[in-house]
Amino acid sequence: MSTALQFDPIRLPPECEVLRREVRAFLAEEIAAGTFDPAAIETDDLFNREFSRRVGKKGWIGITWPKKYGGQERSFLERYVITEEFRIANAPVRLHFTADRQSGPVLIKYANEALKADILPRITRGECCFGIGMSEPNSGSDLFAASTKATKTDGGYRINGTKVWTSNAHNADYLIAIFRTAPATKENRRHGLTSFLVDMKSPGITVSPIYNLTGLHDFNEVVFGDMFIPDTHVLGEIDGAWKQATSELAFERSGPERFLETFIVMIELVRVLGAKPDVRAAEALGRLVAQVHTLRRMSVSVNGMLQAGKEPIVEASVVKDLGTVWEQRLPHRAREIAAFVDSGDVTNRALFEEHLAFATMIAPKLTLQGGTTEVLRGIIARGLGLR
Numbered sequence: 263m264s265t266a267l268q269f270d271p272i273r274l275p276p277e278c279e280v281l282r283r284e285v286r287a288f289l290a291e292e293i294a295a296g297t298f299d300p301a302a303i304e305t306d307d308l309f310n311r312e313f314s315r316r317v318g319k320k321g322w323i324g325i326t327w328p329k330k331y332g333g334q335e336r337s338f339l340e341r342y343v344i345t346e347e348f349r350i351a352n353a354p355v356r357l358h359f360t361a362d363r364q365s366g367p368v369l370i371k372y373a374n375e376a377l378k379a380d381i382l383p384r385i386t387r388g389e390c391c392f393g394i395g396m397s398e399p400n401s402g403s404d405l406f407a408a409s410t411k412a413t414k415t416d417g418g419y420r421i422n423g424t425k426v427w428t429s430n431a432h433n434a435d436y437l438i439a440i441f442r443t444a445p446a447t448k449e450n451r452r453h454g455l456t457s458f459l460v461d462m463k464s465p466g467i468t469v470s471p472i473y474n475l476t477g478l479h480d481f482n483e484v485v486f487g488d489m490f491i492p493d494t495h496v497l498g499e500i501d502g503a504w505k506q507a508t509s510e511l512a513f514e515r516s517g518p519e520r521f522l523e524t525f526i527v528m529i530e531l532v533r534v535l536g537a538k539p540d541v542r543a544a545e546a547l548g549r550l551v552a553q554v555h556t557l558r559r560m561s562v563s564v565n566g567m568l569q570a571g572k573e574p575i576v577e578a579s580v581v582k583d584l585g586t587v588w589e590q591r592l593p594h595r596a597r598e599i600a601a602f603v604d605s606g607d608v609t610n611r612a613l614f615e616e617h618l619a620f621a622t623m624i625a626p627k628l629t630l631q632g633g634t635t636e637v638l639r640g641i642i643a644r645g646l647g648l649r
């Protein structure tokens with residue numbers, strides 16, 4: 263096998279299991295207090311200010327970040343455990359999730375000291391929501407075709423154009439967005455894009471909802487009409503955002519959220535099959551468990567490599583490709599496995615069917631968000647030296 267693909271054999275260390283118990287106890291308390299219902303079909307309630315604040319108090323947002331910015335300087339493997347437990351419990355993390363996963367790390371790397379000191383502690387306290395402004399109506403997979411313009415003016419830039427599919431924009435305090443500061447050059451078609459921190463309170467921003475197939479309001483169209491961004495909000499190198507974008511992707515593509523979004527269906531399937539499934543169902547369920555276990559080992563490995571300071575871009579792409587295809591197929595597999603099961607209890611079966619219907623409706627998006635399957639396979643092929 264090519265050494266370009268290297269999954270270090272990493273296991274979760276003992277401190278992770280201690281943390282897992284703490285996280286489970288916290289989630290059990292929150293469930294008992296009625297904050298959320300882990301068996302509920304997803305609703306807009308996944309955005310919950312009070313819950314995010316309580317998670318922040320625990321020190322579980324920005325857990326890997328420097329202490330001077332409100333972090334705990336703990337490991338990516340500990341962060342993995344928190345993400346996994348919160349995802350499986352279907353906890354309402356929407357306010358802080360993007361900021362914790364990728365916006366904070368981008369600020370740590372590229373923002374000036376004043377921005378870091380102002381914003382990062384607010385993120386860790388669970389008070390600050392971020393969105394990602396990359397895709398545009400004619401620029402999705404081909405990020406470098408982005409045309410929303412940032413025109414230099416006194417003390418900053420004027421922004422004109424449209425971003426689309428912007429998750430969370432209607433709740434976000436900030437976006438990290440890329441805008442065109444110069445045309446691409448003949449030598450480098452990726453040249454000319456700059457990354458900016460957008461304060462969503464700035465005049466000149468119009469956010470309009472786009473409802474997804476389930477009727478939920480997750481993403482948006484965001485139109486910038488002569489919005490002003492100060493020079494201090496440039497993140498990294500002017501015209502050089504393409505150099506920065508790739509390192510963000512390893513954070514975005516490798517976590518357990520990349521194979522657990524439909525996992526509730528598996529939990530429900532186990533419940534419907536009961537304590538004594540027939541041989542056919544047991545064999546099929548065993549296969550699913552083995553597959554998710556393998557994905558988990560790979561995701562842990564990528565997080566261990568991030569901890570070691572590596573940039574496992576190709577491995578993260580493999581996890582996202584295999585993980586999202588798996589979670590996308592899960593509702594179909596569950597429907598087949600449960601097809602001949604007579605659970606005897608109609609109510610019992612109804613909840614399973616509801617989750618199946620919801621997961622089937624969200625399944626198409628799983629292999630699009632954060633980079634499509636085809637694009638990931640292109641990255642993997644390049645990493646292996648095949649193109």
Ligand SMILES: Cc1cc2nc3c(=O)[nH]c(=O)nc-3n(C[C@H](O)[C@H](O)[C@H](O)COP(=O)(O)OP(=O)(O)OC[C@H]3O[C@@H](n4cnc5c(N)ncnc54)[C@H](O)[C@@H]3O)c2cc1C
Pocket residue numbers: 393394395396397398400401402403404426427428429430481627630631632633634635636637640
């Ligand atoms: C639920 C959801 C949430 C999202 N949230 C955000 C967000 O918060 N912020 C944001 O900026 N974007 C967001 N997106 C947008 C997402 O990143 C894009 O949808 C994705 O990058 C694909 O871009 P596109 O939709 O323009 O499709 P296109 O790029 O037009 O692709 C169309 C088809 O062509 C294929 N294709 C394109 N290029 C290649 C290639 N080089 N090789 C092979 N096949 C190719 C694609 O795989 C796809 O099947 C979100 C999308 C979804 C579904």
